[in-house]
Amino acid sequence: MTSFHEVQFPLRLALGTSGGPSRRTDIVSLSNGRESRNRRWKDARRHYDVGSGLRSVVDLYEVQAFFEARAGQLYGFRFTDPVDFKSCGPQQQISAADQHLGTGNGERRIFQLRKTYQDAGGATERVIAKPVAETVVMEVGDVVSGIDDFAVDPSTGLVTFSVAATPPDGAVIRAGFHFDVPVRFDIDRIEIDLNAFDAGRIPSIPLIEIMP
Template sequence: MTIMTFHEIRFPTRISYGAVGGPRFSTTVQILGSGHEQRNINWAEARREYSVDISPSRGQEWEAVLSFFHARRGRAYGFRLKDFADFQLEQGVLGTGDGTTESFGIVKRYQDAEGLAPGYERRLHKIVQDTATVYLDGTAQFGNWTVDHQTGTVQFTTAPDPGAEIAVSCEFDVPVRFDTDLMEAAIPGPDIHQWQRVRLVEIRV
């Protein structure tokens, strides 16, 4: 049976703080006979990977990890992860109003300071509850909009006026899953559990 399900719950932040990881791209590099390289981009979007060190753990902390892993059925169900290295968007521009469009996807753009190369646009889907503020032409809006925290979409009740710059500030999570179905933990002593290098991988939602 194939399971394509996501749980709207965040991995315990007291455990994920200190995780090692970040975006991974996929590039095929072919060395030509001349010694030059031909590089092909395989993925249009980066996929983030993380390694969480959970050792040693005691008492309630270990129970939290054990329960969380069981509830996700190993790799079966996705969940949210707070990436402490990159979890905020500050007045990110979503687009320009046309007087008709009422829905805008939340994106974060990464751009070289000099702007010499094309920037990278990242679609944000998992917005943290009660952290979003929407702006029109730099002015915060109190009403006429809602945010879908599961899809990362700003929905206006009335479409913004033509030419109005639409922006949003918010915090966001990364949709991930465990990269193993086996919790192979060591027990080096009474009430001490050790499960090193728990690997999490980003999933497409």
């Protein structure tokens, strides 16, 4: 991913963040009162506002310094969604069996990390491009892989198995992991009013997901 810094927005400041996924759907009301709905975006795009996580002038300075280091909107960075940052739920422990990545054919060695959101009504799949590499655990055909059996690219989310550990034909590949969201600032200017901040008003500092 070009124009991206592999650095993380301060986790301490992310804990008070507001925001989440958004989608774009065209809805047309028909003459009979029914609706025609069309999904314009295949994947959700996440928006956040980190201004709500700021509690002090020290916090303001830290965000301002981070903003300057990214040159405003120019460079993307990693952001940990306080709600959705694991291959499982936020209060669960990750497992090598959490997410289905594909099936081996005896030759394929590279698999993309993904996360599937599903219930009885449907499912949607999300590409995970910014995993926390040291947290990734893999499973091939119900057998947990050794740490020397695969390598993870933290900048793309691609997992490459070693030649000796190439998944056999028909083996189901699963993974567990922590991950970040690739984002950028959605503004080129930060407005800071210390009097208003002390009185309870906080600046709006929006972030927007960079799609892989």
